[in-house]
């Protein structure tokens with residue numbers, strides 16, 4: 001983890017938030033390369049699960065919703081963790097994170113206060129007066145908007161069951177013990193889908209959708225993030241541990257350097273949310289079957305992905321070292337830069353002119369880096385470290401034959417490609 005954190009800081013992927021003020025505990029800012037990687041992940045997800053499918057539509061809802069949403073969803077009553085405080089150093093921890101009664105901060109044994117339940121929602125006030133009647137919450141999950149907007153989406157999209165509503169956006173949780181870099185933070189992003197289907201007549205009716213999404217989630221990890229499944233585990237959550245809304249949950253866990261931990265989740269939320277919102281709002285949230293005219297509240301399967309955990313697992317899995325040098329083997333689709341363009345020598349205007357034209361042309365379609373400093377070996381190493389899959393060098397021969405050397409990051413193989421075919425070449429490789 002130390003190597004990943006150092007690389008992220010050194011090359012501008014991710015740095016500590018508010019650093020000039022000494023930081024803010026466990027807050028992180030994405031830098032110029034990090035934001036590209038993160039956006040590429042979100043775009044790949046949106047393309048795969050929204051744009052490429054006929055049965056899923058997207059929304060982008062407000063972060064602060066009517067507080068009644070969180071009463072109906074059960075979050076005001078149930079979204080809480082048990083908190084204990086060390087009587088010696090006054091540090092606070094989640095009770096289930098304490099091992100053998102030892103304080104992780106000062107090492108004192110059996111010096112904890114009794115457990116207190118602590119609600120994880122971030123509170124704020126709407127308007128100028130800080131009165132309890134003005135209390136609102138930053139959303140702790142993006143999911144609720146998909147239930148609250150269900151009727152509007154249904155009426156405007158005219159989708160038939162089964163269909164899903166997707167959203168990507170920020171969520172906030174006042175975590176008692178954030179940590180492990182961007183793994184657990186108080187402000188993070190989620191990519192979530194609520195996939196609605198008719199009232200199941202038996203377990204196999206909902207298990208069918210659960211199984212479909214289980215496979216989709218594994219395929220996303222492997223095919224879109226490029227992360228090998230050898231370190232991915234499915235953890236069936238025991239009935240006593242299930243979230244208040246879930247009948248079945250699988251956590252997809254990954255062997256992170258700090259231990260096996262949750263990457264994503266898949267839950268069968270039954271009709272819990274729509275039913276409660278219907279009761280609480282007094283609005284009809286039923287689906288009317290166009291063939292039978294029958295009205296009912298759909299059930300839902302929820303696959304949920306953390307964006308920041310996706311970034312973290314992608315970085316960890318892509319990180320490799322060769323001869324003491326870092327190579328970030330990101331999938332070309334996810335890499336911040338798709339290629340870097342180098343003039344062989346920085347002091348030859350005829351090389352610069354051709355290289356510059358290639359750079360500007362390719363930049364119309366791809367994120368392209370420019371580097372004319374130092375020797376070519378150093379430039380390769382610098383691009384390898386940030387995962388740039390292709391380096392394009394313009395040399396003296398290029399002036400004659402209108403071809404350039406393209407070097408592949410992972411194999412280090414070099415081939416000559418016609419300048420006029422570079423765009424197609426990169427397009428194919430990235431796809």
Ligand code: GAP
Pocket residue numbers: 140141142143173175182183184185186187188189190192262263264265302304305306307308309
């Ligand atoms: N709507 C269901 C839901 O929110 P969750 O398991 O609490 O379920 C979903 O969260 C995903 O969000 C997790 O699998 C994880 O990837 C991500 N996530 C949750 N809490 C997080 C935190 N504090 N920091 C970063 N990511 C988090």
